[in-house]
Amino acid sequence: MFTGIIETLGIVTGLNKQDGNLHISVSSSITNELKIDQSVAHNGVCLTVVAIENDMYTVTAIQETIDKTNVGNWNVGDQVNLERAMKLGDRLDGHIVQGHVDQTGICKSIVETNGSWLYTFSYDASLNNITIEKGSITVNGVSLTVVNSLLNEFSVAIIPYTYEHTNFHNFKEGTKVNLEFDVIGKYVSKLHSLK
Template sequence: MFTGIIQGLGTLFEKRPAGGGMIFGIEADFDLTDPEEGESIAVNGACLTARNIKGNRFYVDVSPESIRRTGLGTLQSGSRVNLERALRLSDRLGGHLVSGHVDAQGQVRERRNAGDFTLFTFSIDAALTKYVVEKGSITINGVSLTVNSCERDQFSVSIIPHTLSVTTLGLLRQGDRVNLEVDIIGKYVEKLLSVDGASGTTESRINPGFLAENGFL
């Protein structure tokens, strides 16, 4: 589990195919204090397992599913990535609960300045917009951000100068693709409301009758 608060940047120094997936060698720009072989680390928002950790360098195995679901497969030697080590129970939850399981990719539709801030509009699969709410949280390339507005197939965020300077978001241009993870809490709420525990069916019980009975109509 992660928080979406980026600890530093990494540089891809090696990329090679392996067993249908890929192996990445990554060098972090910060010290990996008390590293644990096999620990989880988020790379552009994707939870991967770090191994062969030496100094601030480590390797990760990228599965075919991760390549299909994320933009990791398009990275090249020298590419910069956002890094976050796994959350400890004693850590501050500065962002929001992030699983590191990327839902889909989005694309930068617009980037414009608004004073000291930068406004981005991203495309998103219309099937995922039900989990994206105004002033809710979303993860973009591993960065926890607050949603400004959300429409049928796009949403916007406002990014402060600090975030642009310490993450790869500052490098984004119109047309670039990003990894998206929607708020996991919304998924669980939907599942709990749609499953009938007795029958195991997944037909939603929320209808006009239910809303009226519970005082919503």
């Protein structure tokens, strides 16, 4: 379980394809605090630490994860948003995030608005995921509030701190991102579809 509050950025240092799996090596400032078998969200994708060496650690993505997220688009040198799992008793500063990406989306536009940025993303609405005005959404693991909610797109407003401390500053039109829709909204939507 995560909160969507990014701790730090990691740098992809290695990608090793083995059968249907992708072993991803990451260098980060939190590596020395990690342990084998720990869950870490990478751009919102919950992956398990399988090896640690100096300031680098390795996680493995299976084929389903590669198919449903933007992990397959990562390159050596890319920055990824990192968050370790929350501890019981911690403040929940973002919202409840599972680290289970529902689908990917595409950045449609970025508009600078007097000290902040408005990002608009589109997604495939046929997968029955929804957003609501002032509801929660996770984009590349970042907990955000939805504005301009439409059937297959939404916008989020990014403050300077988030812009500087996540990989949002690397986005451009056409960037593929991981989306995790609000878990409560998913249950309500599912219940509604069963009626």
